[in-house]
Amino acid sequence: MSSKPFTWAEHLKAQEEAQGFAQHCRATETNLPQSIQEPKLSTELRCAFQQSLVYWLHPSLPWLQLFPRIGADRKIVGKASPWSQDEALQQALMSDWSVSFTSLYNLLKAQLCPYFYVCTYQFTVLFRAASLAGSDVITAVVSPTTRGLREAMRSEGIQFSLPLVEESRTRKQKNSEVNLETEVAKSLEVEPAPSDDDDDESFSWLEEMGVKDKVKKPDAISIKLRKEKHEVQMDHKPESLVLVKGTNTFTLLNFLINCKSLVAVAGPQAGLPPTLLSPVAFRGGTMQTLKARSLNAKARVHLAYEDIFSLEIVGPILPHSLHSLTMLLKAAQGGAFSAILYTHEPTAVFNTNLDAEAVCKDLSTCGLHPKTLDQLSQCPTLGKSSIRFLEMKDYAYTWKS
Known part of the structure; x- marks a missing residue:
């Protein structure tokens, strides 16, 4: 929401859209001035906006909404799923998925991908590169978990901790x-x-x-x-959050690839591999963009009506996208805007502090803007909650969780 219009975010020209995609793929660093006088005329701003809306997804099935996966049965029921009764097709999908998952992990290990999500119908896993969230090794957090899943992980030799229980x-x-x-x-x-x-x-x-x-x-x-x-x-609760560190994350990768309960055997999601979400390209990943639209409304303030402008962005908004968008809004809206954020609740607990100290490893080639990277490298301070409301006044932030 802003007192200034968002016309600069509307009707991007074909050239601006193409340039935004190219900037994303080449990890072009865009540094906008503190304030843009005529945002609608700023090609640089509009290209950077397109760049910040990009994310990568696997599998890509255009007729299905593949995020979120937890509690998604009602949205998927009735949609065509030719694999649900075809075992050979299920195996082909899972084989393809395993290749994509492994590709993401290899990118993460090489510090060419900062983080990625594995979204199953029962739980979500966030893999983070070394130096993110203050950790000096690769970390993976899993939530929510059940006793059965934790016992299966133990039996596979995966060492993990329960930070919130401890x-x-x-x-x-x-x-x-x-x-x-x-x-x-x-x-x-x-x-x-x-x-x-x-x-x-x-x-x-x-x-x-x-x-x-x-x-x-x-x-x-x-x-x-x-x-x-x-x-x-504590099953299914935030306290069931599991933390896996270092080489154990590779064991977790193999465990998940071979885990029978990773994919539903009945219901609308039967046979459908988990959703992979990443800020950077990976093998088998499909480029997607968040949906954005601007709206104008009148709001009553005291005895008069004032114009209120809003920009709605829908889809799996990854942490780096949120930070990039706030940098653009700061420049385009004269350092004054507010945002209401809708969190995918099972992932709010990923803000838990891992009891780590901020470390600095070279992630300069991971595809994120240096300022965004600096933000995501900080030790988390929100605990089990997430930012619900964000406001900027005179170029200074306040927020509520």
Whole structure:
């Protein structure tokens, strides 16, 4: 929203659209002046706008909306899906998808791609290159997860952490005065079941205190049940966020390629490979653009009506696109605009801090503007939330999450 019109974003000429695509593919760095007097006449601004709307997608099935995938059954139901009953076609789609997924990971590892998303019908994975979000190694975050998925990952030898569970546990330890009763209850909830050999040893300290007879010794089954209940309780919630780091991300790649539950076996999404979203080109990826349209309206302010101008951008708006667009709006709208953002809720938790320190690795060839890259390299500060409202006044930002 702005008090100035968005006519500069309308009816791009064929030459401007073509130039915007070329600038994207060649990762051309556009640096606009702080303020543009006549935005509608600025070819540089209009080309940069087209450049900022580009993203890459796989698979590309024009009659299906492939993002978001979580909760998308109603939008896909009734649409043609010739692969749903054709096993050979499903295998061909998955084989093609595996090649594209591997291509993206290789680009990420070579620091030629900053990040990408894998969107399944049950969870989303964000792979980030080393130096993004303050990490000095490649990271992957998965959300939401279930106990079954986490157990499958463990059995494949993937080492991972649950940052929000660990953060909550640390906070509780700091804030509470732990007495004997709560300490015993807590150990029943989060510690692994002890073996028969160390049962007596683990309770010997109670005997020394003279209270062994008053405390009922838990059996291995009840400890296991309590632990399983604790594990299942966080399923599908933000707290189920899984963090994978370093070489374990390659093991995760192989796990996902071979994971049977990655693709739905029934329902409207049956046999449909996950959606891959990337800011840069990759093997099998299709260039797409976000949809943009400008609207004019009248708003009542005090006793009079004033013109209000808005620009609506629809589609999977990736983080780098949001940052690029704010840089364009700053120049075109005279340093004053506001934006309402609609987040894909399951991904808001990706803003969780990974307890890393900001590091600087050379991602200069990854295709992002240096200022955008600098922004995405910072340690996240939003936690489980995301920016819902962004406002700029006199070239200064404020936001609400």
